[in-house]
Amino acid sequence: xxxxxxxxxxxxxxxxxxxxxxxxxxxxxxxxxxxxxxxxxxxxxxxxxxxxxxxxxxxxxxxxxxxxxxxxxxxxxxxxxxxxxxxxxxxxxxxxxxxxxxxxxxxxxxxxxxxxxxxxxxxxxxxxxxxxxxxxxxxxxxxxxxxxxxxxxxxxxxxxxxxxxxxxxxxxxxxxxxxxxxxxxxxxxxxxxxxxxxxxxxxxxxxxxxxxxxxxxxxxxxxxxxxxxxxxxxxxxxxxxxxx
Ligand code: NAD
Numbered sequence: 001x002x003x004x005x006x007x008x009x010x011x012x013x014x015x016x017x018x019x020x021x022x023x024x025x026x027x028x029x030x031x032x033x034x035x036x037x038x039x040x041x042x043x044x045x046x047x048x049x050x051x052x053x054x055x056x057x058x059x060x061x062x063x064x065x066x067x068x069x070x071x072x073x074x075x076x077x078x079x080x081x082x083x084x085x086x087x088x089x090x091x092x093x094x095x096x097x098x099x100x101x102x103x104x105x106x107x108x109x110x111x112x113x114x115x116x117x118x119x120x121x122x123x124x125x126x127x128x129x130x131x132x133x134x135x136x137x138x139x140x141x142x143x144x145x146x147x148x149x150x151x152x153x154x155x156x157x158x159x160x161x162x163x164x165x166x167x168x169x170x171x172x173x174x175x176x177x178x179x180x181x182x183x184x185x186x187x188x189x190x191x192x193x194x195x196x197x198x199x200x201x202x203x204x205x206x207x208x209x210x211x212x213x214x215x216x217x218x219x220x221x222x223x224x225x226x227x228x229x230x231x232x233x234x235x236x237x238x239x240x241x242x243x244x
Contacts, residue, residue, distance in 0.1 A: 001047070003072040004218060005029040005064075007055050007112060008082030010037035012180035013130065016207030017079060020215045022047055029068040029075075031055070032082070055082045055108030065115040075119040077218035080109040080152075081130045087141035087186040098144045105148035109155055113170075117163065124167030126218040129156045130210075131174045133233050139243035141186075149174075153229050160227030169226035171217045175210045176233025194244030200235030 004021050008014040010032035018028050018041075027047040032038040033054040042050045049071045053064035068075055084104045086097055109129050120127070134142045135149025152172065159170035177183055177195050187195075196202055213232045216222055231237040 002076040004077040006079040007031045014081040017211035020211040056103035061111040090143040101144035127170040172229040174231040
């Protein structure tokens with residue numbers, strides 16, 4: 001049985017991706033720093049192992065990789081999904097706010113990937129990093145969030161180029177809006193309405209619609225796909241319209 005690590009697996013897109021991978025015959029290390037949400041998610045699932053870890057903490061990440069290997073013996077895929085959102089104009093974004101976003105969204109992807117590389121080399125494994133359409137377009141509110149996600153897209157390219165010689169693939173998924181806790185904390189009604197108008201499919205996506213793209217990219221079906229940035233966004237990116 002193949003093993004995937006999914007960070008931010010306790011809820012939202014990470015939890016939906018966990019369920020899709022379980023249905024596809026994977027076993028999953030469910031990683032999250034929200035111990036209560038993680039415990040709830042673990043209760044009803046089998047072939048999973050929960051690991052309480054803050055992806056922005058180097059020691060915590062090294063422990064998480066070691067624990068995954070102790071429990072499952074190998075790592076075939078790493079899904080760097082854990083993220084935080086913060087919509088704030090540049091003049092009001094103080095340095096603490098900026099660093100809080102960068103530490104999880106960018107440093108977390110770097111730390112988890114670096115720690116997993118020795119195990120991924122052994123399996124010729126796959127990495128999927130979750131960025132955002134906010135990493136592809138700028139808006140007045142996304143100075144920290146959008147910049148962190150744009151950096152994740154570049155970090156994925158680095159991973160694909162540097163790790164290709166080991167058979168390791170790396171791709172980015174850029175979700176459009178999905179009604180998770182993260183999004184609904186920052187999407188005002190005006191933003192929601194504007195997204196509905198701007199997205200050609202005229203709706204938000206579901207967690208599972210993002211999870212299916214992730215599942216494809218880590219599967220053998222995508223064995224010649226690496227270094228790609230795939231927007232799962234109902235066509236928003238194709239419109240050329242600015243972010244609400
Ligand atoms: P969510 O808030 O529902 O889930 C995120 C999970 O990550 C939570 O369980 C949280 O506890 C965990 N987490 C946050 N920081 C962590 C850390 N430092 N260490 C470990 N776990 C941590 O959010 P979601 O919408 O499912 O977001 C998943 C990913 O998708 C994020 O990277 C987000 O930026 C991205 N994304 C979401 C949307 C959207 O509209 N929901 C759009 C584009 C991109």
